[in-house]
Amino acid sequence: MEATSAMVASRKTQETEADPDHPVLEIRHAKKRFATPEGQEVVALDDVSITVARNEFLTLLGPSGCGKTTLLRVVSGFEDLDGGEILIDRQDIARQPAYRRPVNTVFQTYALFPHLSVARNVAYSLEVARVDPAEIRRRVGEMLELVGLAGFGDRRINQLSGGQQQRVALARALVARPKILLLDEPLSALDKGLRDKMQQELKALQHELGISFVFVTHDQEEALTMSDRVAVLGHGKLQQIGRPQELYRAPRNVFVARFVGESNLFPATVTQSDPAGIALRLSDGQEVRLPASTGNVLMVGAKVRLMARPEDARPATGKNNAGGLRFQGRIKQVFFVGAHYKILVHTQAHGTLKASLPAGEDLGSTPAPGQAVELHFPPATLHVLLDEEAGR
Amino acid sequence: MTRSGILSRLLSVYGLLFFAFIYAPILLIVVFSFNANPVNMMIWDGFTLDWYRTIFGFPSRLTESTLYVESTRQLYAAVRNSLLVALVASSVSTIFGTAIALAVARYRFRLRSFYRAFMFMPMIMPDIVLGIALLIFFVSLGAQLSIYTIMIGHCTFLISYVFIVVSARIADMDDKLEEASADLGANPWQTFRRVTLPLILPGVVGGGLLAFIISMDDLVITYFIAGVDSTTLPVFIYGMLRRGIKPEINAIATIMLVFSILVASAGLYLRARRK
Ligand SMILES: Nc1ncnc2c1ncn2[C@@H]1O[C@H](COP(=O)(O)OP(=O)(O)O)[C@@H](O)[C@H]1O
Numbered sequence: 001m002e003a004t005s006a007m008v009a010s011r012k013t014q015e016t017e018a019d020p021d022h023p024v025l026e027i028r029h030a031k032k033r034f035a036t037p038e039g040q041e042v043v044a045l046d047d048v049s050i051t052v053a054r055n056e057f058l059t060l061l062g063p064s065g066c067g068k069t070t071l072l073r074v075v076s077g078f079e080d081l082d083g084g085e086i087l088i089d090r091q092d093i094a095r096q097p098a099y100r101r102p103v104n105t106v107f108q109t110y111a112l113f114p115h116l117s118v119a120r121n122v123a124y125s126l127e128v129a130r131v132d133p134a135e136i137r138r139r140v141g142e143m144l145e146l147v148g149l150a151g152f153g154d155r156r157i158n159q160l161s162g163g164q165q166q167r168v169a170l171a172r173a174l175v176a177r178p179k180i181l182l183l184d185e186p187l188s189a190l191d192k193g194l195r196d197k198m199q200q201e202l203k204a205l206q207h208e209l210g211i212s213f214v215f216v217t218h219d220q221e222e223a224l225t226m227s228d229r230v231a232v233l234g235h236g237k238l239q240q241i242g243r244p245q246e247l248y249r250a251p252r253n254v255f256v257a258r259f260v261g262e263s264n265l266f267p268a269t270v271t272q273s274d275p276a277g278i279a280l281r282l283s284d285g286q287e288v289r290l291p292a293s294t295g296n297v298l299m300v301g302a303k304v305r306l307m308a309r310p311e312d313a314r315p316a317t318g319k320n321n322a323g324g325l326r327f328q329g330r331i332k333q334v335f336f337v338g339a340h341y342k343i344l345v346h347t348q349a350h351g352t353l354k355a356s357l358p359a360g361e362d363l364g365s366t367p368a369p370g371q372a373v374e375l376h377f378p379p380a381t382l383h384v385l386l387d388e389e390a391g392r
Numbered sequence: 393m394t395r396s397g398i399l400s401r402l403l404s405v406y407g408l409l410f411f412a413f414i415y416a417p418i419l420l421i422v423v424f425s426f427n428a429n430p431v432n433m434m435i436w437d438g439f440t441l442d443w444y445r446t447i448f449g450f451p452s453r454l455t456e457s458t459l460y461v462e463s464t465r466q467l468y469a470a471v472r473n474s475l476l477v478a479l480v481a482s483s484v485s486t487i488f489g490t491a492i493a494l495a496v497a498r499y500r501f502r503l504r505s506f507y508r509a510f511m512f513m514p515m516i517m518p519d520i521v522l523g524i525a526l527l528i529f530f531v532s533l534g535a536q537l538s539i540y541t542i543m544i545g546h547c548t549f550l551i552s553y554v555f556i557v558v559s560a561r562i563a564d565m566d567d568k569l570e571e572a573s574a575d576l577g578a579n580p581w582q583t584f585r586r587v588t589l590p591l592i593l594p595g596v597v598g599g600g601l602l603a604f605i606i607s608m609d610d611l612v613i614t615y616f617i618a619g620v621d622s623t624t625l626p627v628f629i630y631g632m633l634r635r636g637i638k639p640e641i642n643a644i645a646t647i648m649l650v651f652s653i654l655v656a657s658a659g660l661y662l663r664a665r666r667k
C-alpha cells in the first residue's frame with residue numbers, strides 16, 4: 001500500500017531526491033533458467049547486465065525466444081532471478097513482490113480489464129492506491145487526452161479498435177507515473193501504418209513524460225528508429241548494447257551484424273598486423289588493407305569476418321580502384337524500393353551478395369537480372385568482426 | 393422423393409420422437425396434476441385445482457374424504473428442510489468449490505493433477521455407494537443423523553459440481569489480467585476482489601445454482617443420511633409413493649418443476665447478461 005502511494009508520488013521524488021546521474025534501473029549479472037516439461041533446462045538469461053538511464057528509451061532487441069520477455073518479467077517481478085540483482089534507484093528490489101515495484105508494463109496482448117470501462121481501466125492503479133477520487137478523475141482525463149482518447153472514457157474495452165486498446169494500455173500503465181515503463185512488443189499486433197504512427201507517438205510520449213522506457217521488439221528497424229540505446233539479446237546473452245548508429249556501424253559480433261540491418265559477411269584471414277593497420281585475405285584471394293581499429297589487436301593468421309553493408313556497395317569504376325573489396329558477378333534479382341534498388345548479385349566465390357544502389361534519374365542504367373556487374377566496397381565501409389556471438 | 397429427402401424426413405421424425413420420449417412423461421405429470429379423477433389418474437375426468445389446494449392445506453374434495461390423512465404439515469416441513477439444506481450446502485460448496493478451482497488453476501503444487509482428477513470422483517461415484525459410505529462415516533463418528541448430516545453429505549459432492557463449472561470459467565479467463573492488476577500495484581486481495589472475482593462471477597453463480605438444484609433434487613444419498621425428523625422433499629415424496637400414487641404428488645412434482653425451471657433460467661439470464 002505504502003509502496004503504491006510512493007509510486008504515485010514518484011514524480012516528486014524523482015525530481016527532488018534522485019541524483020540525475022545514477023541509472024534508474026541496473027540489472028547486474030541476471031541469470032534465469034527454466035526447466036522444460038521434458039526435463040531439459042533452458043537458460044533464458046545468461047549473465048545479463050544492463051543499465052537504463054533516467055529518461056532513456058532503451059530497446060531490447062532479439063529474435064523470438066532469446067529471453068526478452070523473461071528479462072522484463074524479472075524486472076516487473078513476475079519471475080524470480082536465479083542469480084544476479086536488480087536495482088531501481090540503487091535499491092535492490094529482488095525481494096519485493098510485483099505490486100510493490102515502481103514499474104508498470106504494457107503487455108503484448110494489452111491485458112485490459114474487460115469488465116471495466118476505459119476510464120476505470122486507466123484509473124485502476126490510482127484506485128488501488130486509494131488516491132482521492134477527484135484527483136483520479138483529473139489524472140485519468142489528462143492521460144486519456146495525452147494518448148488521444150479524450151471522450152472515450154465510458155466505452156467498454158470490446159468497443160475499441162486494436163490501436164485504441166493499445167493507447168488505453170499505455171494510459172493505464174503511465175497514469176501512476178512509474179519510474180520505468182516496460183513495453184513487451186506492444187506494436188506487434190498492429191498493422192504497418194498504425195505501427196509507424198504509434199512508434200512516433202510513443203517516442204514523443206516518452207520525451208514528454210520523462211519516464212524511462214524499456215521497450216521490447218524483435219523488429220530491428222523499429223529498434224533503430226525509436227531508441228536512445230539498443231540492447232541486442234541472443235541466446236540469453238547480451239550481445240551488444242549501444243546507440244543505434246554504433247550497433248549498425250560497428251557490430252561487435254556476427255550475431256549483431258546479422259540481426260541489425262542487412263549485411264554481407266566474408267570469412268577472412270589476417271595476413272599482416274602492425275600498429276598502422278591490418279591486412280586481410282578473403283577466400284577468393286583478394287587482399288584488403290584496413291586502418292588499425294581501436295579494439296582488439298589481431299594476430300596474424302586469425303580467422304575473422306569482414307562485414308560490408310549493402311548500401312555501401314558502388315558499381316566499380318576505374319577511379320575507385322584503390323583499396324576495398326571488389327566482386328564480380330551477375331544480377332539475380334532486382335527490387336525497386338523507391339529511393340534505391342536492392343539487388344541480389346550472384347558471385348562465383350561468395351555466393352549471393354546483397355547490394356543497394358541509388359536509383360538515379362538515369363533510366364538507362366536501371367539494373368536488370370542477368371546483367372554482369374562489378375561491386376566495390378571502399379575500405380572505410382568495411383568492418384572486422386571477431387566472434388560469432390557473445391560467449392561462444 | 394430423393395434419397396436425402398427421405399433421410400432428412402426420417403431424421404426429423406426421429407428428432408420429434410426423441411423429444412417426445414424425454415418430455416412426454418413430464419408433460420403427463422403436469423396434465424394429470426389438474427385431473428379431477430381421484431382414483432385413476434390415467435383417465436381424464438375434468439379440470440381441477442383440488443390437488444394444489446390440498447397440498448397448500450385448503451379444504452378440497454380430497455380433504456373431506458374419510459380416507460384422507462392430513463400430511464400438509466409434514467410436506468411443509470420437508471420443503472423447509474430441503475430449502476435449508478440446499479441453501480446451506482450450495483453456499484458452502486460454492487465457496488469451497490471456487491477456492492479449489494482457483495487453487496488448482498493458479499498455483500503449482502505437488503499432486504496438482506491428481507487433485508484435479510480427484511475432484512471428479514464424487515460425480516462418477518454411484519450415489520448409493522456415496523450414501524452408504526457417508527452413513528458408515530457418520531455412524532462410526534457417533535454423529536446423530538440430522539439435517540446437519542444431510543448438509544455435510546451434500547457438500548461432499550456439490551463441491552465437485554461447483555469446481556467443474558468454475559474451472560471452466562477460469563480456463564476462459566486471460567491469466568495475464570491478474571498479472572496486469574499486480575503490475576498496477578494491486579495486492580493479492582485487491583486483485584481477487586477487483587479482477588478475478590468479477591470475471592469468474594458468472595461461473596460462481598452458475599455453479600451455485602446448479603448445486604442448489606442438485607441438492608433440492610437428491611434422493612438416494614439423502615435417504616441414507618437423513619435423520620427421522622429431517623425428511624427432505626424428495627424423501628417425503630418417495631414415502632408418499634410407497635403408500636400408493638396419489639394425485640397430489642403430481643401437483644407437488646409440477647411445482648418443483650416450475651421452481652427448477654425458474655432457478656435455471658435465472659442462471660442462464662445472469663450468464664447471458666454478463667457477456
Ligand atoms: N515459464 C517458462 N517455462 C519454461 N520455459 C520458459 C518459460 N518462459 C520462457 N521460457 C523459455 O525461455 C526462453 C526465453 O523466452 P522469452 O523470454 O519468452 O523469449 P522472447 O520474449 O525473447 O521471445 C525461451 O526458450 C522460452 O521457451
Ligand SMILES: [Mg+2]
Nearest residue numbers: 065068069070
Ligand atoms: Mg516475448
